[in-house]
Amino acid sequence: MRLDLRQSLTTKLWQEVRAETAGFLASFQIPEVPQRGLHFYDIDLPNGRSLRIHLRVEPSGNGVLFVDVTDVVHLNQTAVLMAKMALDGVALNGARARLAARHSGAAVDQIER
DSSP, X not given: XXXXXXXXXXXXXXXXXXXXXXXXXXXXXXXXXXXSEEEEEEEEOTTSOEEEEEEXXXXXSOEEEEETXXXXXXXXXXXXXXXXXXXXXXXXXXXXXXXXXHTTTSOHHHHHO
């Protein structure tokens, strides 16, 4: 029992260290500009339904986000980058760090919003 608790605590600690380290290391990486073209995502919802997401990235870096082809959102370059990281499953801390690296003049509270 005591050994199981120790292993559990060690595992949890290691997971936290890895998550923090990943966020720290991400702060040194300037995010790649999303490739232009059409990106497809299927998002499963907790209620059993799913959403079909299309992200179209224009040559200018701006883009358009389609949700089930019924809702359309026009995005600037930063919003395209944020949408792409979110859809690719980039952790929030890592995404914030990458945005901070890309926009070095931005205040921390701006990036956290």
